Amino acid sequence: NAGVTQTPKFQVLKTGQSMTLQCAQDMNHEYMSWYRQDPGMGLRLIHYSVGAGITDQGEVPNGYNVSRSTTEDFPLRLLSAAPSQTSVYFCASTSGQGDNEQFFGPGTRLTVL
Amino acid sequence: GEDVEQSLFLSVREGDSSVINCTYTDSSSTYLYWYKQEPGAGLQLLTYIFSNMDMKQDQRLTVLLNKKDKHLSLRIADTQTGDSAIYFCAEEDSNYQLIWGAGTKLIIKP
Numbered sequence: 521n522a523g524v525t526q527t528p529k530f531q532v533l534k535t536g537q538s539m540t541l542q543c544a545q546d547m548n549h550e551y552m553s554w555y556r557q558d559p560g561m562g563l564r565l566i567h568y569s570v571g572a573g574i575t576d577q578g579e580v581p582n583g584y585n586v587s588r589s590t591t592e593d594f595p596l597r598l599l600s601a602a603p604s605q606t607s608v609y610f611c612a613s614t615s616g617q618g619d620n621e622q623f624f625g626p627g628t629r630l631t632v633l
Numbered sequence: 634g635e636d637v638e639q640s641l642f643l644s645v646r647e648g649d650s651s652v653i654n655c656t657y658t659d660s661s662s663t664y665l666y667w668y669k670q671e672p673g674a675g676l677q678l679l680t681y682i683f684s685n686m687d688m689k690q691d692q693r694l695t696v697l698l699n700k701k702d703k704h705l706s707l708r709i710a711d712t713q714t715g716d717s718a719i720y721f722c723a724e725e726d727s728n729y730q731l732i733w734g735a736g737t738k739l740i741i742k743p
Contacts, residue, residue: 562637562721562733562734562735562736563676563721563723563731563733565731568730578730610676622666622676622678622731624675624676624677625675626674626675
């Protein structure tokens with residue numbers, strides 16, 4: 521299994537540009553999440569999904585959209601990038617059963633100029 | 634709302650024990666987690682504890698849970714340079730999502 525994969529690893533955008541961060545998992549997990557990580561603030565939940573076709577907002581959803589058309593994929597879209605969105609983004613998935621371990625992707629480092 | 638708090642830094646000498654503390658607010662949490670993030674890397678599950686347990690030991694790691702005080706700690710025995718990382722405490726909410734602390738950077742002095 522590849523686990524959780526994310527692309528790209530690095531991205532630089534100009535203010536106002538849009539882009540999509542890709543996330544995929546091959547563990548047949550129902551639950552997937554997007555977090556952003558900022559120094560001194562830990563991880564903050566952006567959006568999450570409890571299954572294909574179902575998404576919900578997390579703690580900091582503004583400026584981001586998600587969709588979950590398949591169990592495997594959970595892309596995160598930045599509609600109009602702002603410097604405040606400069607961060608490291610982590611995608612995670614969990615089965616939602618047992619010890620509920622979250623499996624993380626390697627992260628995407630995004631800089632918005 | 635729910636909140637998880639931890640100190641931002643901890644400095645220990647190589648060979649000593651490290652104790653990283655965490656407090657949380659959600660009394661209905663079922664699982665509490667410790668994740669490790671090494672420089673430039675993603676997050677890795679280190680250990681976890683179920684809320685009806687007081688202690689869990691796994692090799693050099695000991696997790697202590699005081700549910701009454703909503704206090705969680707991670708003890709690393711015989712701390713090594715390879716333990717240098719940021720350690721995140723997290724509690725699970727009713728939607729299976731994790732509420733994270735800000736992370737404690739563990740600094741190892743020779």
